[in-house]
Amino acid sequence: MKLYRAYLDTGDTYLLAVDSKGDKRVVKTDTNEFTIEYLGKGTRENEYLFKVNGTIHRVYVESGYVLVDDASVLRLERLTELPTKEGESIEELIKGKEGEVISPLQGRVVMIRIKEGDAVNKGQPLLSIEAMKSETIISAPVAGIVEKILVKQGQGVKKGDVLLIIK
Numbered sequence: 001m002k003l004y005r006a007y008l009d010t011g012d013t014y015l016l017a018v019d020s021k022g023d024k025r026v027v028k029t030d031t032n033e034f035t036i037e038y039l040g041k042g043t044r045e046n047e048y049l050f051k052v053n054g055t056i057h058r059v060y061v062e063s064g065y066v067l068v069d070d071a072s073v074l075r076l077e078r079l080t081e082l083p084t085k086e087g088e089s090i091e092e093l094i095k096g097k098e099g100e101v102i103s104p105l106q107g108r109v110v111m112i113r114i115k116e117g118d119a120v121n122k123g124q125p126l127l128s129i130e131a132m133k134s135e136t137i138i139s140a141p142v143a144g145i146v147e148k149i150l151v152k153q154g155q156g157v158k159k160g161d162v163l164l165i166i167k
């Protein structure tokens with residue numbers, strides 16, 4: 001089993017746990033589960049056929065863009081494999097990463113508005129990152145307690161860096 005963090009060009013990130021079962025892959029997110037089977041190449045160049053939860057889909061890939069059934073378009077900016085612990089279930093792996101607050105851009109931390117141990121609500125401003133003379137406020141994706149702050153004011157961060165953890 002492998003755990004990945006997928007970064008889309010929209011700034012969204014997703015955790016994906018991938019488990020192989022014969023010629024099929026089971027992909028789990030925090031809210032969905034997909035059984036995916038590769039069926040082969042499609043009729044066009046760069047087109048592939050997959051069976052997802054029993055339904056056949058045509059996937060066309062070009063210049064980093066993925067077009068599914070000539071309708072859904074997404075662009076995967078980056079895929080990072082995350083370390084896993086032996087014997088941990090897929091649900092435990094995903095749950096362990098749920099409270100991570102990820103930087104959506106490269107920049108410099110200019111203000112931290114909370115401290116470790118603070119209770120935060122979903123949507124509450126946590127910190128600000130400055131990039132190209134523009135300030136972006138990073139808000140809490142979930143309600144909880146700030147367990148660990150992994151950055152300091154003035155520190156440079158890259159897109160995808162973990163800024164803090166909320167449990």
